[in-house]
Amino acid sequence: xxxxxxxxxxxxxxxxxxxxxxxxxxxxxxxxxxxxxxxxxxxxxxxxxxxxxxxxxxxxxxxxxxxxxxxxxxxxxxxxxxxxxxxxxxxxxxxxxxxxxxxxxxxxxxxxxxxxxxxxxxxxxxxxxxxxxxxxxxxxxxxxxxxxxxxxxxxxxxxxxxxxxxxxxxxxxxxxxxxxxxxxxxxxxxxxxxxxxxxxxxxxxxxxxxxxxxxxxxxxxxxxxxxxxxxxxxxxxxxxxxxxxxxxxxxxxxxxxxxxxxxxxxxxxxxxxxxxxxxxxxxxxxxxxxxxxxxxxxxxxxxxxxxxxxxxxxxxxxxxxxxxxxxxxxxxxxxxxxxxxxxxxxxxxxxxxxxxxxxxxxxxxxxxxxxxxxxxxxxxxxxxxxxxxxxxxxxxxxxxxxxxxxxxxxxxxxxxxxxxxxxxxxxxxxxxxxxxxxxxxxxxxxxxxxxxxxxxxxxxxxxxxx
Amino acid sequence: xxxxxxxxxxxxxxxxxxxxxxxxxxxxxxxxxxxxxxxxxxxxxxxxxxxxxxxxxxxxxxxxxxxxxxxxxxxxxxxxxxxxxxxxxxxxxxxxxxxxxxxxxxxxxxxxxxxxxxxxxxxxxxxxxxxxxxxxxxxxxxxxxxxxxxxxxxxxxxxxxxxxxxxxxxxxxxxxxxxxxxxxxxxxxxxxxxxxxxxxxxxxxxxxxxxxxxxxxxxxxxxxxxxxxxxxxxxxxxxxxxxxxxxxxxxxxxxxxxxxxxxxxxxxxxxxxxxxxxxxxxxxxxxxxxxxxxxxxxxxxxxxxxxxxxx
Numbered sequence: 001x002x003x004x005x006x007x008x009x010x011x012x013x014x015x016x017x018x019x020x021x022x023x024x025x026x027x028x029x030x031x032x033x034x035x036x037x038x039x040x041x042x043x044x045x046x047x048x049x050x051x052x053x054x055x056x057x058x059x060x061x062x063x064x065x066x067x068x069x070x071x072x073x074x075x076x077x078x079x080x081x082x083x084x085x086x087x088x089x090x091x092x093x094x095x096x097x098x099x100x101x102x103x104x105x106x107x108x109x110x111x112x113x114x115x116x117x118x119x120x121x122x123x124x125x126x127x128x129x130x131x132x133x134x135x136x137x138x139x140x141x142x143x144x145x146x147x148x149x150x151x152x153x154x155x156x157x158x159x160x161x162x163x164x165x166x167x168x169x170x171x172x173x174x175x176x177x178x179x180x181x182x183x184x185x186x187x188x189x190x191x192x193x194x195x196x197x198x199x200x201x202x203x204x205x206x207x208x209x210x211x212x213x214x215x216x217x218x219x220x221x222x223x224x225x226x227x228x229x230x231x232x233x234x235x236x237x238x239x240x241x242x243x244x245x246x247x248x249x250x251x252x253x254x255x256x257x258x259x260x261x262x263x264x265x266x267x268x269x270x271x272x273x274x275x276x277x278x279x280x281x282x283x284x285x286x287x288x289x290x291x292x293x294x295x296x297x298x299x300x301x302x303x304x305x306x307x308x309x310x311x312x313x314x315x316x317x318x319x320x321x322x323x324x325x326x327x328x329x330x331x332x333x334x335x336x337x338x339x340x341x342x343x344x345x346x347x348x349x350x351x352x353x354x355x356x357x358x359x360x361x362x363x364x365x366x367x368x369x370x371x372x373x374x375x376x377x378x379x380x381x382x383x384x385x386x387x388x389x390x391x392x393x394x395x396x397x398x399x400x401x402x403x404x405x406x407x408x409x410x411x412x413x414x415x416x417x418x419x420x421x422x423x424x425x426x427x428x429x430x431x432x433x434x435x436x437x438x439x440x441x442x443x444x445x446x447x448x449x450x451x452x453x454x455x456x457x458x459x460x461x462x463x464x465x466x
Numbered sequence: 467x468x469x470x471x472x473x474x475x476x477x478x479x480x481x482x483x484x485x486x487x488x489x490x491x492x493x494x495x496x497x498x499x500x501x502x503x504x505x506x507x508x509x510x511x512x513x514x515x516x517x518x519x520x521x522x523x524x525x526x527x528x529x530x531x532x533x534x535x536x537x538x539x540x541x542x543x544x545x546x547x548x549x550x551x552x553x554x555x556x557x558x559x560x561x562x563x564x565x566x567x568x569x570x571x572x573x574x575x576x577x578x579x580x581x582x583x584x585x586x587x588x589x590x591x592x593x594x595x596x597x598x599x600x601x602x603x604x605x606x607x608x609x610x611x612x613x614x615x616x617x618x619x620x621x622x623x624x625x626x627x628x629x630x631x632x633x634x635x636x637x638x639x640x641x642x643x644x645x646x647x648x649x650x651x652x653x654x655x656x657x658x659x660x661x662x663x664x665x666x667x668x669x670x671x672x673x674x675x676x677x678x679x680x681x682x683x684x685x686x687x688x689x690x691x692x693x694x695x696x697x698x699x700x701x702x703x704x705x706x707x708x709x710x711x712x713x714x715x716x717x718x719x720x721x722x723x724x725x726x727x728x729x730x731x732x733x734x735x736x737x738x739x740x741x742x743x744x745x746x747x748x749x750x751x752x753x754x755x756x757x758x759x760x761x762x763x764x765x766x767x768x769x770x771x772x773x774x775x776x777x
Contacts, residue, residue, distance in 0.1 A: 099734050102525070102734060102737060106737075106739075124525050124526070124737060125525070127526060128525055129528070219623065219624050219625050222612060222624045231717065232714070232715040232716055232717030232718065233715060285611075285612060286611035286612065286624055286626070287609070287611050287627045289629065289630070289631075290713070290714060290715075295610075298613075299612055302612070304612045304613070304624075427526045428526070428736075430735050430736055430737075431735070431736040434735065434736075438719050441631075441717050441718040442718070442719040444718065445631035445718055445719060445721075446631075
């Protein structure tokens with residue numbers, strides 16, 4: 001005799017069946033279990049170049065409200081007038097920007113055609129196929145204006161945004177994954193008024209720099225020598241630290257015997273890193289392990305920090321009239337040279353990249369081309385400060401904006417030819433570089449430098465070679 | 467023999483529309499449908515997270531394979547995970563204990579209705595109206611040795627670091643206590659005000675002291691309310707993320723790296739989605755077991771307060 005089901009049993013069975021039915025397709029729909037190949041769109045563009053080739057279409061941008069973005073915002077109507085393309089901009093605050101971008105790219109929705117990106121992010125977003133290679137677009141005369149002049153972009157920037165994703169290959173090899181849009185050199189910004197008052201000159205080498213920072217420190221007066229980042233983030237390693245580390249002749253990794261060998265645990269590199277952390281302790285901000293760039297520039301602007309080793313364009317706004325207590329008192333210097341006179345500098349570049357899943361690839365490329373072109377960049381530079389990525393714009397519009405910023409131009413010209421991404425490209429960059437910052441924090445908190453860095457180097461080496 | 471048919475008594479008044487039997491039978495299923503959808507909505511992310519934890523899914527590996535328990539073995543063998551477990555436990559226990567003791571104390575003070583008490587009652591709720599991230603930002607500014615108000619007011623100079631390796635966890639607990647003690651106080655105060663007056667009046671007539679009445683009468687009757695607050699706060703503290711992340715990002719070193727921060731680092735910063743999901747799944751197991759235990763204790767306390775169970 002067939003057993004009849006009670007209502008409760010029926011509901012339970014229905015719930016289980018519905019759960020199973022929903023879960024299986026939902027799991028496969030969430031992007032797990034394979035990626036979709038997106039063919040490069042450049043080959044589909046033929047004929048002569050015409051800005052109005054995609055007239056009537058829309059390009060969607062994902063950006064963060066950074067000075068670069070703000071300087072271009074008023075010019076967007078000019079782009080629409082030129083091309084007939086409507087621009088829709090979605091802004092996400094910097095703190096949440098990469099979380100949003102990661103999630104969107106991993107989902108493969110192609111909701112935004114163009115996004116802002118830093119060079120290191122290419123090493124993570126490129127290998128899974130989330131970014132469009134822009135080299136075919138640059139090389140296609142039907143898609144690119146003959147006046148575009150890609151070579152006018154500083155070489156260090158062009159190579160910093162290109163890689164073939166092969167372990168051990170240098171930057172500059174392989175595809176062009178983004179076009180540099182604005183950039184920053186990491187140099188010293190100092191309180192010139194205070195220096196002049198005491199008859200002090202900026203230090204030219206590492207030994208004198210350390211001594212100068214110590215001499216400038218007077219905790220009773222709430223004044224200290226030099227500020228630089230120290231928070232638990234990869235961003236602690238990339239500005240002043242990596243710049244000085246490179247100038248001293250050290251490498252993060254070298255490629256030998258088919259794998260990357262960690263270089264931060266050589267006795268000389270350990271000694272330098274110990275000195276860096278000691279400098280933070282003796283002549284740096286008290287709560288160094290929480291310091292991010294806004295903390296550094298705030299202390300500089302308030303007159304607490306006498307020097308700041310960070311991005312030139314991050315310190316620049318503090319010298320604008322009325323922007324800080326020390327506005328008008330600041331000046332720039334390339335920072336200490338290495339023992340061999342090296343001004344190797346690690347740079348940051350905000351670049352424009354195209355989503356490989358973009359729905360509107362031609363409008364996207366026309367936008368990137370316009371925004372990184374000479375004309376738009378020349379117009380954007382005076383509106384809100386940003387180091388231009390083009391030599392011609394630097395020589396033209398940019399130099400005219402620097403009258404009240406002593407030493408800025410000289411510092412820029414001293415380092416620009418040695419300015420590039422000094423890190424070895426590798427796909428575990430964020431994990432290993434944050435690990436490096438954690439190691440420095442541990443040394444700051446009292447751990448033995450040699451022991452801690454050796455342990456970190458061993459962990460990092462095993463991760464980057466997987 | 468005559469048969470008597472029992473007629474269903476009908477209430478006086480307008481006649482109700484008759485509902486067809488088929489609809490009547492369908493009604494329970496239709497009523498259950500929203501609950502079913504909610505359950506699916508809750509379970510979907512959970513099942514997805516559990517599924518991720520058995521894959522080797524990462525940005526660097528967009529074509530994942532099932533690796534079964536390899537992520538669990540790797541995470542459980544990692545000393546950083548156990549450091550995070552210890553930090554999470556210390557944070558949750560210390561914050562919950564301090565918030566409960568302070569919350570009960572404040573509730574007892576507010577129960578003595580006075581003019582100041584009434585004003586304080588209104589002010590007390592303010593920290594709860596501030597998002598934990600904003601609380602973190604505010605406190606980070608106050609902790610700043612160079613220009614923060616705390617060092618200035620306490621005369622600690624510019625070299626005392628509230629967020630140093632030794633103090634960072636306790637400073638994070640301080641921020642949590644500032645934010646959530648009012649929650650405990652308000653919950654317990656509501657409990658105190660719902661207690662019957664008679665036992666207290668009878669004790670007063672018998673000449674019992676305040677301490678005796680508190681210990682023997684008020685505390686046992688208040689216990690279920692206190693436990694509800696403890697459960698809420700302890701569960702929340704096990705999942706602590708926002709204010710700690712703003713204050714220290716889990717540093718210096720690993721000093722404030724809770725399990726949630728570990729999961730965030732793996733999933734979002736390092737884009738190792740499967741490892742991050744494994745962290746979350748292990749955290750869920752901890753929260754689930756703890757919640758089951760605390761709810762059991764609460765049930766016991768409620769029965770005891772109602773006099774249904776002997777001590």
